[in-house]
Amino acid sequence: MHESISNLSNLIRKVDTNFHNPRVHGEGFVVTWNKKTNQIVTKQGLLSDLFNKKHYEYFFVKSHTKPIVISKIPFEWHEGASEIALEFYATFQLKITDQTEAHKLVEILSMSGTPEKGLFNLIDKHLHHCMSKMYKKCLDSQNSNLLDEFYQQELQRGESSELNTSVCEQMQQELKGMDFNIGFTLRNAPERYAEFKYSTKIKETGLEVTSECQMTLNNYQAYRKSEISDIEGVVAHMKAGIERAIRQHILGKSEMDLLSNFKTATSQDVSISDQVKNSVKQQATAIGYELNSFHTLPNIAPLRLLNGLMLTFDKEDGAFKTGMFGSRVRLNIRMEVKAKEGEFEKYRHLFASSENDNQIDLLAITQAQILDRIKVLVHDICKEVMLNDKFNHYKALSQFEELIRPQLEDEIGKRLSEQHGLVVSIKSLMAVESEDAMRLEELRGKKIPIQFKHFFGGQDGIGAEYSFSGAFEVLGLVVSDAGGEHSWETFEKWDFGYRIDSPERHTNTALKGNDDRVCKKLAIENELDDIKQEVIRLFKASTLLIPSITLWVNKREYNAKLQDELLSEVSALLRRSRGMDLLIERLEIKDESLIQAQLDSRDRKLKSIADVDSMRLEQRLVDLKQSKDEKQKLADEVTERRLSFLRDSDDFEDLLDEKERIENDYRHLNTKESTIEELLPAPNSHASSDIEELADVLTKSNNQWETNDEK
Secondary structure, eight states, X not given: OOGGGGGGGGTEXXXXXXXXXXXXXOSXXXXXXXXXTTEEOOOOOHHHHHHHGGGEEEEEEEOOSSOEEEEEEEEEEEOTTSSOEEEEEEEEEEOOOSHHHHHHHHHXXXXXXXXXXXXXXXXXXXXHHHHHHHHHHHHHSTTOOGGGGGBOTTSOTTBOHHHHHHHHHXXXXXXXXXXXXXXXXXXXXXXXXXXXXXXXXXXXXXXXXXXXXXXXEOOHHHHHHTTOOSHHHHHHHHHHHHHHHHHHXXXXXXXXXXXXXXXXXXXXXXXXXXHHXXXXXXXXXXXXXXXXXXXXXXXXXXXXXXXXXXXXXXXXXXXXXXXXXXXXXXXXXXXXXXXXXTOHHHHGGGTOOSSOTTSOOGGXXXXXXXXXXXXXXXXXXXXXXXXXXXXXXXXXXXXXXXXXXXXHHHHHHHHHHHHHOEEEEEEEEEEEOOHHHHHHHHHBTOEEEEEEEEEEEOTTSOEEEEEEEEEEEEEEEOOOTTOSHHHHHHHHTOOSSOSTTOTHHHHOTTTTTOOHHHHHHHHHXXXXXXXXXXXXXXXXXXXXXXXXXXXXXXXXXXXXXXXXXXXXXXXXXXXXXXXXXXXXXXXEEEEHHHHHHXXXXXXXXXXXXXXHHHHHHHHHHHHHHHHHHHHHHHHHHHHHHHHHHHHHOOOHHHHHHHHHHHHHHTTTOOOOOOOHHHHSOOOOHHHHHHHHHHHHHHHHHHHHHHHHHHO
16 A cells, blocks of 8 residues: 555455454444445345445454544645645544544545545545645735744644644535544754854964844745754854855955954955855855844954943942042943944054064954953043042942933043043942941941939039930031032041951051951941940030029929920030931939849848748757657656556556556657647737838838929
8 A cells, every 4th residue: 555545554454354353353343345346235035246346345444442643644735837845744533433434535545546545535635626726825915935834833833724724624624524634744944943043264364253043934944955853963064154155255355354354344345244145145045044143252352342331440440539628429331342344543552562562463352351451441530530529429329320420421421432432321329328328337227225323412512423314316417508518528437446457456456457348347336336426525514504403303304304405405516526416315324322222122121031030940950850859758758647548457458457547647648749830930910010111101102202203
């Protein structure tokens, strides 16, 4: 049987007789076909068989409970006499469950040739009809490609949902509603898209050329003619073509010729890069691919500048000074720098590596060298703008986006373009906080406790020492109507070793030899402690602490007024001296003499209670010992009398009488062992009253503290 229909024998095949044995042939039906009358023979008799048997053909149709699947039936489609042709594999399923369906299948297939070939002929007929229709639709739509139908994302490579649906619908009509489904797939369908990078080394010059290529399949017929079988073959073909194109158009060119004519043609009609691209395009077309994108670039740094280089300022590039006391702001800049075509004389100084820059060794110039030289230009521009008098350090931080960034972008773009022939595209430009700004952030938000004592004396020289406690917190810098310039300069002049270039790190022994992180931590601790000592000194030096202590302790309304005045005075002095706004909590006041007196009284009372309890316990132990001795003496006497009686008495009844008499004589004696509770001293009213008195003293003391706090 022909290869194209050999797989159909699993569904229908010709047999020699109408004899059918399920064990031999499998489940199915034998259908007799009269090729003379082109009819199914349903009624057979001895006489009719005798005259017509020579016209009979027998076909076995396999029966399945589930649809039978026939795979990899090859088909071909040609568009008339043109070279346009596609090859497919078809997979279909058909379900035959009874004798009637078997008869119907043989009858239908016989109309298209012999039954075993009829199914193939039917499918082939409708495949050509549907493919021709799809091809015509693509011609009518100028932007459409026939291959687009066979590379849909939701389907496997080389399959078309429209073709499958169209052929399936027409076949179901031909088979009069039988359970039938079919799918077509391009045979050896190639990858639609190809993308790769390739590096070509030219040994003669030491030059290395990097190429990037993207292609799309658009001519399946050309691909088949190339006899390439997979995507690896496509890439290998293209790499060989790139090698030839580069050697043809780049090898032998001088470095200056490459630099002058690679991107833009000056001494010839087509640039060197376009010449290479056109040659590579022909290689792609020869195997049925369209070149979507192709870039090639020799490893000559100046040529990379023509395509554009990314330049980045980061923490390694230092900071720009903006204040009087060493304040600096780091700039984070990311920009693309590209050389203007045709203005080589303006940027050729970026490649000059010797006094005679006419003899430029372009291969010796690295990309890093070019970027470093451009960085110097950008750095000088930024330094000039940042040192402008109207941009002090406070504005450099708080108003960078509004004031400084627009001028920086404008100056960088304008000067690099006009003076150096460079086009700049700034991707990002921002100010990174300076060390003093980070120092301020670390000072903020920490609540620092303060404590100090102050003696208030009277005219007679007798007074009391009071303790004050509270806390402060750094809120930030003082913002004045003038924009905060003075407060920032006042703040940054204080130096505790936080800045990396601080002289304090060399003079302070505690900071010497530590890394930057440790120095910053110690500097913050030292500065907060210094602020705390200044707050305490200002409190003690204030004249508001001189008035009578009764105004602080006993007069609540005066206490509030004095505290408000005192806190306002100290805060104002700190704003002037440090440029910082501090939140100082209200002070808590305690009488140290009164506290000590109350503590001494409590200790004496506790000692007195302990002494009394000790004396009572000792007396109780003496009493218990005496009682025990008396009881032991009586017990010994009773025991002795009992033993004496036993020795002298001969009558048991006399013994019982004597026992009863002894018990009556000593009935008052209790010989029961004492418990541990009985050995302890019993609570007495005197001890209870002492405890109550101590509690009363402590309560009064607490009440007095609460009264003082309120005042």
